[in-house]
Amino acid sequence: MDTHxxxxxxxxxxxALAGLxxxxxxxxxxxxxxxxxxxxxxELARACGVAPSTMSEHLARLVDGGLLTRERQxxxxxxxLAGPDAARLVEDLAxxxxxxxxxxxxxxxxxxAGRALARGRTCYDHLAGRLGVAVxxxxxxxxxxxxxxxxxxTDDGVAWLxxxxxxxxxxxxxxxxxxxxxxxxxxxxxxxxxxxxxxLCRLVLDRGWAARIxxxxxxxxxPLGARELASRLGIPAAExxxxxxxxxxxxx
Amino acid sequence: MDTHxxxxxxxxxxxALAGLxxxxxxxxxxxxxxxxxxxxxxELARACGVAPSTMSEHLARLVDGGLLTRERQxxxxxxxLAGPDAARLVEDLAxxxxxxxxxxxxxxxxxxAGRALARGRTCYDHLAGRLGVAVxxxxxxxxxxxxxxxxxxTDDGVAWLxxxxxxxxxxxxxxxxxxxxxxxxxxxxxxxxxxxxxxLCRLVLDRGWAARIxxxxxxxxxPLGARELASRLGIPAAExxxxxxxxxxxxx
DNA sequence: ACGACCCTTCGGCCGCGGGCGAACGGTGGC
DNA sequence: GCCACCGTTCGCCCGCGGCCGAAGGGTCGT
Numbered sequence: 001m002d003t004h005x006x007x008x009x010x011x012x013x014x015x016a017l018a019g020l021x022x023x024x025x026x027x028x029x030x031x032x033x034x035x036x037x038x039x040x041x042x043e044l045a046r047a048c049g050v051a052p053s054t055m056s057e058h059l060a061r062l063v064d065g066g067l068l069t070r071e072r073q074x075x076x077x078x079x080x081l082a083g084p085d086a087a088r089l090v091e092d093l094a095x096x097x098x099x100x101x102x103x104x105x106x107x108x109x110x111x112x113a114g115r116a117l118a119r120g121r122t123c124y125d126h127l128a129g130r131l132g133v134a135v136x137x138x139x140x141x142x143x144x145x146x147x148x149x150x151x152x153x154t155d156d157g158v159a160w161l162x163x164x165x166x167x168x169x170x171x172x173x174x175x176x177x178x179x180x181x182x183x184x185x186x187x188x189x190x191x192x193x194x195x196x197x198x199x200l201c202r203l204v205l206d207r208g209w210a211a212r213i214x215x216x217x218x219x220x221x222x223p224l225g226a227r228e229l230a231s232r233l234g235i236p237a238a239e240x241x242x243x244x245x246x247x248x249x250x251x252x
Numbered sequence: 253m254d255t256h257x258x259x260x261x262x263x264x265x266x267x268a269l270a271g272l273x274x275x276x277x278x279x280x281x282x283x284x285x286x287x288x289x290x291x292x293x294x295e296l297a298r299a300c301g302v303a304p305s306t307m308s309e310h311l312a313r314l315v316d317g318g319l320l321t322r323e324r325q326x327x328x329x330x331x332x333l334a335g336p337d338a339a340r341l342v343e344d345l346a347x348x349x350x351x352x353x354x355x356x357x358x359x360x361x362x363x364x365a366g367r368a369l370a371r372g373r374t375c376y377d378h379l380a381g382r383l384g385v386a387v388x389x390x391x392x393x394x395x396x397x398x399x400x401x402x403x404x405x406t407d408d409g410v411a412w413l414x415x416x417x418x419x420x421x422x423x424x425x426x427x428x429x430x431x432x433x434x435x436x437x438x439x440x441x442x443x444x445x446x447x448x449x450x451x452l453c454r455l456v457l458d459r460g461w462a463a464r465i466x467x468x469x470x471x472x473x474x475p476l477g478a479r480e481l482a483s484r485l486g487i488p489a490a491e492x493x494x495x496x497x498x499x500x501x502x503x504x
Numbered sequence: 505a506c507g508a509c510c511c512t513t514c515g516g517c518c519g520c521g522g523g524c525g526a527a528c529g530g531t532g533g534c
Numbered sequence: 535g536c537c538a539c540c541g542t543t544c545g546c547c548c549g550c551g552g553c554c555g556a557a558g559g560g561t562c563g564t
Contacts, residue, residue, distance in 0.1 A: 007300050010437070011280035013349035014273060021270035028263035041511065048259050054553055056512055075510050075561040092344060097265035150404025150431035158401060179402035185262070293541065303524060308542055327531040327540055
């Protein structure tokens with residue numbers, strides 16, 4: 001008989017899950033896929049600097065582990081994060097590790113792409129960066145979001161989003177929470193995620209209040225969006241455009 | 253020059269963090285340490301079925317990675333989870349993997365220790381198991397906790413906990429949230445965590461409303477505790493003792 | 505039909521790291 | 535002072551797995 005000691009039965013599963021992200025290339029893949037787009041193996045191989053065959057094996061492991069899904073279209077095989085749950089796992093772990101204490105001028109975000117990402121981006125399916133944090137802060141100040149005793153929309157917040165045209169019943173069948181906090185890795189501050197965050201992001205992009213920059217995660221508030229959001233949130237439009245690199249305090 | 257591609261700079265850190273839990277022995281260590289006690293290396297080595305020298309190396313890696321802290325006392329070196337953040341990381345990952353679809357009779361929790369753990373236990377510093385879920389559900393029904401639009405205590409909930417003697421200002425200086433949701437790995441349902449959950453757990457144990465069974469994580473509601481909690485939560489005491497194995501629906 | 509392209513499989517290489525036992529130092533009990 | 539015990543370090547073995555290039559199969563464009 002094998003000496004099977006009283007170790008927690010969940011240990012093998014936990015180790016297997018962690019093992020999926022324990023490789024630098026696979027971690028880079030999951031981070032890249034946070035943009036919610038479907039990538040081909042060749043694209044990912046190029047982005048990570050490994051051979052297509054190597055990437056193929058990594059993707060097979062990630063798909064097999066349930067983190068990614070693959071959909072074949074003709075001669076292409078697109079891969080994307082399996083869903084909000086998988087995205088959240090990657091976000092959570094990444095947020096815990098990315099501690100660029102201070103994005104000093106000349107430092108990490110000196111290049112324009114980095115600055116654009118810091119200004120505003122999507123975090124899988126919701127808004128992040130200074131844009132996401134600014135909207136979240138404004139909603140908190142206006143009593144739509146309660147962050148002092150947890151993280152939940154108020155009735156006012158639900159009404160505001162519904163007025164805006166958000167379909168908050170969407171995918172309510174799943175156990176995904178309506179509102180949850182997601183820690184921003186540039187701002188180190190929480191912003192709105194969950195189905196409400198996803199709906200808000202969808203609305204903002206659909207109406208042209210913000211637009212994607214290029215093909216990545218970066219988004220930019222449009223003049224129309226700055227006007228509309230600022231008036232509906234009761235804040236100066238400058239807080240949303242945030243052209244300058246100043247940091248604001250949360251204004252408790 | 254090396255071919256440094258545009259892979260996310262956070263990838264190495266993410267891989268390193270995941271790598272800490274990507275080994276079965278280290279995963280078992282972290283799960284064992286969820287009981288919030290300080291273990292010696294020898295104890296952990298015995299529990300995991302590896303040599304003391306092997307365990308020593310694992311612990312060194314975990315301490316170095318910031319997940320564990322070590323405190324020396326005489327010829328012993330005690331190790332414990334570094335704090336609520338580290339505990340949360342382990343909890344989150346473990347909850348995502350432990351999917352014992354149905355604790356059928358004769359199945360996973362057939363033995364008495366497993367049944368005791370399913371009834372009630374601590375999850376690092378807050379209550380979990382059917383006990384934790386029952387209290388959380390009761391608080392939700394009584395309007396002390398709002399789960400429909402996120403997860404936050406209501407003003408009533410804050411007052412109820414304060415009346416009970418909870419010191420909710422404790423460690424408010426840190427960024428730890430007052431209330432957050434923690435997914436239970438036996439019940440697959442959320443229960444109260446965060447500083448409020450920790451305070452509630454501390455109160456319940458201090459007043460003898462529940463007592464630890466043996467030296468592990470399992471806790472048992474005392475008759476006094478069943479009376480007190482039931483009357484303060486406005487539910488039948490049977491919901492807390494939960495001697496039988498029935499499952500209740502959340503009663504939205 | 506042919507070539508181009510994408511993905512996958514396979515064999516081979518190599519380094520990382522988890523495992524052990526032996527040896528060493530530090531602490532406390534006798 | 536001696537021994538017992540705990541923890542750590544070291545050398546060693548070995549297997550897993552990340553990496554590549556070569557080869558094969560599938561799909562589309564021409």
